[in-house]
Amino acid sequence: MKTTVLLSGNQAIARGAYESGVRVAAGYPGTPSTEVLENIINYQGVYAEWAPNEKVALEVAIGASLGGARALATMKHVGVNVAADPLLTVAYTGVGGGLVLLSADDPGMHSSQNEQDNRHYARFAKIPMLEPSDSQEAKDFTIRAFELSETFDTPVLLRTTTRVNHGKSVVQLSLPKTPQPRKFERNLQKNVMIPAYGMKRHVVVEERTARLKEFAETTDLNSVEWGDRAVGVITSGISYEYVKEALPDASILKLGITWPLPEGLIQNFAKGVEKLYVVEELDPFLEDQIKAMGIDVTGKERFPIIGELNPKIVAAGFKGESFTAPAPPELPARPPVLCPGCPHRGFFYTLNKLKAVVTGDIGCYTLSVLPPLEAIDTCVCMGASIGNAMGMKRAMPGDDDRPVVAVLGDSTFIHSGITGLIDAVYNNTPVTICILDNSITAMTGGQDNPSTGKTLMGEDAPALNLAALCRAVGVQDVLTVDPYNLDATEKALRYATGTGKPSVVITSRPCLLIKKAKRSAAPAVDKEKCTGCGLCLKLGCPAIETEEGEGRRKARINPDLCTGCNVCTQVCRLGAFGGTE
Amino acid sequence: MERSVTNIRLAGVGGQGIIVASEVLCEALLGSRFDVKKSEVHGMAQRGGTVNSDVRFGERVYSPTIPHGDAHILLAFEQMESLRYLPSLKAGGTVIVNRQRILPGAVSSGKAVYPGGIEETLRARAGRVICIDALSLAREAGSIRSVNVCLLGALSAMLPIEEELWQSVITQRFKNKGLEANLKAFQMGYQAARKD
Numbered sequence: 001m002k003t004t005v006l007l008s009g010n011q012a013i014a015r016g017a018y019e020s021g022v023r024v025a026a027g028y029p030g031t032p033s034t035e036v037l038e039n040i041i042n043y044q045g046v047y048a049e050w051a052p053n054e055k056v057a058l059e060v061a062i063g064a065s066l067g068g069a070r071a072l073a074t075m076k077h078v079g080v081n082v083a084a085d086p087l088l089t090v091a092y093t094g095v096g097g098g099l100v101l102l103s104a105d106d107p108g109m110h111s112s113q114n115e116q117d118n119r120h121y122a123r124f125a126k127i128p129m130l131e132p133s134d135s136q137e138a139k140d141f142t143i144r145a146f147e148l149s150e151t152f153d154t155p156v157l158l159r160t161t162t163r164v165n166h167g168k169s170v171v172q173l174s175l176p177k178t179p180q181p182r183k184f185e186r187n188l189q190k191n192v193m194i195p196a197y198g199m200k201r202h203v204v205v206e207e208r209t210a211r212l213k214e215f216a217e218t219t220d221l222n223s224v225e226w227g228d229r230a231v232g233v234i235t236s237g238i239s240y241e242y243v244k245e246a247l248p249d250a251s252i253l254k255l256g257i258t259w260p261l262p263e264g265l266i267q268n269f270a271k272g273v274e275k276l277y278v279v280e281e282l283d284p285f286l287e288d289q290i291k292a293m294g295i296d297v298t299g300k301e302r303f304p305i306i307g308e309l310n311p312k313i314v315a316a317g318f319k320g321e322s323f324t325a326p327a328p329p330e331l332p333a334r335p336p337v338l339c340p341g342c343p344h345r346g347f348f349y350t351l352n353k354l355k356a357v358v359t360g361d362i363g364c365y366t367l368s369v370l371p372p373l374e375a376i377d378t379c380v381c382m383g384a385s386i387g388n389a390m391g392m393k394r395a396m397p398g399d400d401d402r403p404v405v406a407v408l409g410d411s412t413f414i415h416s417g418i419t420g421l422i423d424a425v426y427n428n429t430p431v432t433i434c435i436l437d438n439s440i441t442a443m444t445g446g447q448d449n450p451s452t453g454k455t456l457m458g459e460d461a462p463a464l465n466l467a468a469l470c471r472a473v474g475v476q477d478v479l480t481v482d483p484y485n486l487d488a489t490e491k492a493l494r495y496a497t498g499t500g501k502p503s504v505v506i507t508s509r510p511c512l513l514i515k516k517a518k519r520s521a522a523p524a525v526d527k528e529k530c531t532g533c534g535l536c537l538k539l540g541c542p543a544i545e546t547e548e549g550e551g552r553r554k555a556r557i558n559p560d561l562c563t564g565c566n567v568c569t570q571v572c573r574l575g576a577f578g579g580t581e
Numbered sequence: 582m583e584r585s586v587t588n589i590r591l592a593g594v595g596g597q598g599i600i601v602a603s604e605v606l607c608e609a610l611l612g613s614r615f616d617v618k619k620s621e622v623h624g625m626a627q628r629g630g631t632v633n634s635d636v637r638f639g640e641r642v643y644s645p646t647i648p649h650g651d652a653h654i655l656l657a658f659e660q661m662e663s664l665r666y667l668p669s670l671k672a673g674g675t676v677i678v679n680r681q682r683i684l685p686g687a688v689s690s691g692k693a694v695y696p697g698g699i700e701e702t703l704r705a706r707a708g709r710v711i712c713i714d715a716l717s718l719a720r721e722a723g724s725i726r727s728v729n730v731c732l733l734g735a736l737s738a739m740l741p742i743e744e745e746l747w748q749s750v751i752t753q754r755f756k757n758k759g760l761e762a763n764l765k766a767f768q769m770g771y772q773a774a775r776k777d
């Protein structure tokens with residue numbers, strides 16, 4: 001076995017979990033966390049699963065932990081919001097086998113709807129938090145997190161950021177260790193959180209926090225690098241790397257455990273330097289606590305609260321300046337677009353004809369907000385489209401007869417749409433819910449989910465029948481259509497929005513990109529018939545180009561990109577698309 | 582950076598094999614006993630957006646991202662993208678650019694024009710500009726999918742990595758798929774860069 005390898009932070013976390021003898025791992029996909037579970041299945045002896053959402057994932061991990069196994073739950077930052085309910089109470093029960101929750105945050109919002117700082121969750125739930133700076137630490141801290149979890153009988157938050165998860169750096173591998181075998185022990189006062197027992201556990205939690213503070217004072221997870229005493233910097237995670245680059249000679253207190261904080265260590269470090277800074281991405285999480293210790297420290301007045309840091313921003317901050325990268329040259333942009341042949345495209349084109357109010361959701365279909373489709377009106381969080389639609393409908397004045405349509409994908413519907421649908425039926429709110437079933441979790445790179453018929457471990461599974469499920473919760477009108485057939489789609493939408501009751505339209509077509517579905521020949525454009533009217537361009541299909549020239553430019557299909565979905569053929573009113581080249 | 586870290590930025594369009602190229606590059610650097618870090622943002626890569634990947638190597642590398650304006654080498658997989666990322670190049674740095682053009686939607690639908698005079702603009706900032714016809718070379722080597730490895734070949738002319746190491750890393754990576762074309766494309770890229 002090669003023992004020095006290049007790993008991403010996510011590969012390193014998977015490796016660290018394996019070296020810790022983890023037996024159960026559960027998560028829900030979300031950038032930048034997804035690759036941890038995708039990698040962990042390569043290791044012998046680990047059971048891993050995609051749960052339908054983050055709450056279930058954490059609950060599976062909690063169950064495994066109580067059952068005696070070391071267990072890992074993985075999710076992106078906003079996923080922890082979904083899992084917050086079990087998290088804040090498992091903090092009281094404590095664990096059986098070590099329990100680690102990975103929260104992969106996304107400062108800079110490379111692929112997220114907000115840039116919340118999940119370090120607050122450690123303090124909120126009163127559980128220790130470790131923050132690795134590179135892949136080696138991602139592996140090492142994962143191992144330490146499991147040990148800490150068992151030593152202190154607490155779940156541990158492993159908090160990373162995009163640059164740690166997706167950055168690659170050199171890692172030394174070790175052999176896996178088998179942890180002390182444990183099994184489930186019935187302990188009602190510890191594991192059943194009724195008020196009487198929970199109150200007692202709260203006392204334990206506060207005592208545990210006090211012990212963790214002592215631990216943080218002396219652990220080698222934190223380290224002091226004495227250098228120039230004129231400047232001292234307290235930092236953690238990826239910010240440490242930026243500080244080393246910007247001020248290589250400064251004295252640094254690098255915190256590996258960032259909750260609870262070692263007050264004595266911080267006081268000593270502060271006394272040892274003339275001017276003290278805190279460099280941290282996003283919120284003044286460390287800064288506020290250090291200030292509360294009565295220490296004079298400079299932080300957010302110099303280093304931005306918004307977006308990612310980088311070496312230049314950090315270097316400028318030390319000088320009391322601010323750094324903004326010069327605006328990139330003005331060039332035609334390459335925004336992310338729905339792929340050629342994406343089954344979502346024809347659906348949105350058709351939906352636009354209804355002039356409905358459309359509450360959107362999170363998935364590839366969110367890209368339909370961009371020109372030329374501009375097809376959705378709202379997008380808040382996963383599963384929100386259905387609740388948003390119902391509220392919107394209730395708020396609409398009686399003379400506003402626009403239909404209200406919620407749009408979400410198969411994975412999102414299963415994640416947190418189904419409860420909204422039950423509400424629509426229960427309270428009889430006349431909205432139309434469109435489930436864009438491409439039979440994959442596409443946006444995050446193509447993970448299986450309960451509707452795809454496969455598990456993360458690669459086994460066959462019963463494919464959840466979405467139409468039957470919608471009927472079972474009491475929706476009377478459930479229509480399934482092929483979104484490549486625009487007439488059928490329009491008919492279904494017009495019918496469903498006219499019933500005066502909650503209704504469901506399911507568009508059924510596998511994702512071309514990920515499912516490698518069959519492609520057909522590209523249609524030819526009849527240059528005699530094409531007048532250059534531009535209607536087909538409203539589809540925003542990358543395969544539809546225009547001939548070079550002035551004025552009305554005729555359409556042309558790029559055969560390298562076209563997948564032969566023939567949605568454009570149906571959109572053209574002049575019959576210019578058709579036949580084959 | 583003065584502490585002997587070399588910064589290479591790879592940039593292009595989703596689907597061009599940029600991430601694979603940067604992985605191969607990092608393996609070769611690791612094999613040459615450098616400390617290596619790389620960073621890129623995943624997610625939108627398959628959807629036709631711009632893609633870039635930062636690779637840094639030296640005795641000890643801290644930040645995985647290249648500080649703005651500090652790239653020693655810009656390896657551009659597409660002409661217009663070389664302009665987009667030109668500000669990240671250190672003044673006097675090297676640009677290796679693939680002559681291939683991939684039209685963005687706004688250009689192919691006639692709403693915007695593809696910029697001209699790219700080579701001149703590059704030369705104004707860069708110390709050295711190497712233009713490679715990687716698409717034709719890859720085709721000649723046997724597979725247009727080898728554009729990325731062809732460009733690595735060109736890049737290899739600037740790096741302290743031994744020939745055998747490149748070959749073994751490429752073999753490792755492509756042993757099941759298109760090995761011959763990739764090895765050939767690599768050589769052709771290397772020769773083209775040396776001639777330039």
Ligand SMILES: Cc1ncc(C[n+]2csc(CCOP(=O)(O)OP(=O)(O)O)c2C)c(N)n1
Nearest residue numbers: 030079362363364409410411412441442443
């Ligand atoms: C709470 C939460 N978890 C995870 C994500 C990451 N995420 C964004 S879209 C998406 C799934 C999209 O799948 P689906 O609804 O099937 O739509 P598709 O992309 O396949 O069209 C996920 C998991 C998120 N944004 N929020």
